[in-house]
Amino acid sequence: MKRTCGKWSGEDLERAVSAIHRGDMGLCKAAEMYGVPKATLSRHMSGKNKIASGDVKFHGHQLMLPEELENELVQHCLMLESMYFGLRVDDLRRLAFELAEANSVPHNFNKQDRMAGKKWYYAFMKRHGELSLREPESTSMSRAQGFNKERVHAFFDLLAKVYDEEKITPERLFNMDETSLSTVQDGQSKIISKRGKRRIGAMTSNERGESVTCVVCTSAAGWFIPPMLIYKRKRMKAELTNGAPPGTVFSTQEKGWMSNEGFVDWLKHFIYTVKPSKDAKVVLILDGHVTHAKNLAAVQLARDSGVRMISLPPHTTHRLQPLDVSFFGPLGRYYDEAMRKWVRTHVSRPVTTWQVAELLGESYGRAASVAIATSGFKATGLWPLDVNVFSDADFSAAAFTDINRPMPLNSPSAGIPVLQTATPVTDSR
Numbered sequence: 001m002k003r004t005c006g007k008w009s010g011e012d013l014e015r016a017v018s019a020i021h022r023g024d025m026g027l028c029k030a031a032e033m034y035g036v037p038k039a040t041l042s043r044h045m046s047g048k049n050k051i052a053s054g055d056v057k058f059h060g061h062q063l064m065l066p067e068e069l070e071n072e073l074v075q076h077c078l079m080l081e082s083m084y085f086g087l088r089v090d091d092l093r094r095l096a097f098e099l100a101e102a103n104s105v106p107h108n109f110n111k112q113d114r115m116a117g118k119k120w121y122y123a124f125m126k127r128h129g130e131l132s133l134r135e136p137e138s139t140s141m142s143r144a145q146g147f148n149k150e151r152v153h154a155f156f157d158l159l160a161k162v163y164d165e166e167k168i169t170p171e172r173l174f175n176m177d178e179t180s181l182s183t184v185q186d187g188q189s190k191i192i193s194k195r196g197k198r199r200i201g202a203m204t205s206n207e208r209g210e211s212v213t214c215v216v217c218t219s220a221a222g223w224f225i226p227p228m229l230i231y232k233r234k235r236m237k238a239e240l241t242n243g244a245p246p247g248t249v250f251s252t253q254e255k256g257w258m259s260n261e262g263f264v265d266w267l268k269h270f271i272y273t274v275k276p277s278k279d280a281k282v283v284l285i286l287d288g289h290v291t292h293a294k295n296l297a298a299v300q301l302a303r304d305s306g307v308r309m310i311s312l313p314p315h316t317t318h319r320l321q322p323l324d325v326s327f328f329g330p331l332g333r334y335y336d337e338a339m340r341k342w343v344r345t346h347v348s349r350p351v352t353t354w355q356v357a358e359l360l361g362e363s364y365g366r367a368a369s370v371a372i373a374t375s376g377f378k379a380t381g382l383w384p385l386d387v388n389v390f391s392d393a394d395f396s397a398a399a400f401t402d403i404n405r406p407m408p409l410n411s412p413s414a415g416i417p418v419l420q421t422a423t424p425v426t427d428s429r
Contacts, residue, residue: 008036016041064107069099074128086136093121149395151313156387162283162308170220170383172282177216177323178258183351184209185336212356213257215266216323220383222370225273228266231353232256243358263291264298276306284309287317322376327367334363
């Protein structure tokens with residue numbers, strides 16, 4: 001049911017009050033003519049409302065918490081969110097009640113449930129536009145602890161040294177990473193359906209899909225190396241390459257993901273495309289997976305070819321990997337769109353690994369843009385090199401989880417502990 005209260009404006013109220021004061025009409029007639037409820041008009045005429053009297057309109061409840069307490073509550077919400085322990089709606093309502101009780105603030109919150117009402121919550125969120133209700137991404141404890149200030153600063157110190165030694169420019173700085181391409185869409189977009197219908201569905205190609213590993217590499221200047229697709233099979237078939245992005249290379253692996261031999265094959269593809277030399281070396285930033293960091297054949301090939309491979313610190317790729325930050329999100333969305341389109345035009349046929357290259361060919365070009373690549377390097381601070389893209393709040397989750405104690409929800413001014421240790425980062429040079 002649509003809300004009908006409060007439809008009248010302050011101008012309507014002013015006209016009604018003026019008409020009654022002038023004696024042009026009575027209370028009932030003014031309420032009917034100007035659309036102001038009779039009870040509301042009566043209160044304004046009698047001056048019983050301390051906040052809204054005369055022609056002053058005030059719709060809603062009086063501010064329950066003083067402004068300084070509300071501001072502390074806002075800062076506490078932001079601080080907990082930065083630590084990956086954000087408040088839910090009910091948590092915020094309970095905390096508001098506890099703050100009012102602890103500070104002896106008169107209120108009309110629900111004393112039985114010990115929480116503020118929903119109307120207070122909506123008004124609070126409207127007053128503080130810097131807050132919004134969002135669905136969080138799941139972040140493991142390892143990632144929260146791994147992205148700490150000392151570790152990140154040590155990594156940036158290493159990068160600064162390498163950049164200076166090799167006189168690196170953006171076209172000679174690369175990031176490589178892998179993603180999984182499934183034969184089933186990751187999610188479903190909203191669709192138009194009949195109002196009130198309880199269950200609606202959308203077609204997917206399978207209940208459980210197969211996956212193909214896609215290896216992507218881009219430079220800080222926005223140049224994308226042709227990707228590599230790794231299939232879970234023993235023999236390669238020409239049909240698996242149909243519709244792939246130009247220059248794509250293919251590999252087969254027993255388990256369908258990167259192996260030591262597969263990474264060496266990709267590195268040869270990278271060297272053939274980029275053509276580095278010992279006089280003009282390139283820097284390749286990648287995660288510390290065992291196939292990258294502990295692959296002797298790959299390390300030796302990189303050294304002989306003028307490639308300096310630098311591993312990201314453990315559990316920091318969600319913030320320091322440019323492809324993770326800016327590219328894989330758009331690629332996933334475009335890939336799912338291409339898959340939905342394929343399913344609609346090939347009724348009763350499921351998507352299999354035979355169509356993955358074609359779907360990638362349709363989506364890769366849309367995602368592989370200069371703007372997306374350069375924004376990833378900028379957002380991670382890798383180019384231009386700038387560790388200051390991360391504030392102290394970005395490291396607060398690591399600082400908090402380093403000390404095994406709960407954060408009290410009724411302490412908006414609780415301090416942030418300082419992390420004492422860091423894991424060193426290494427250069428494969």
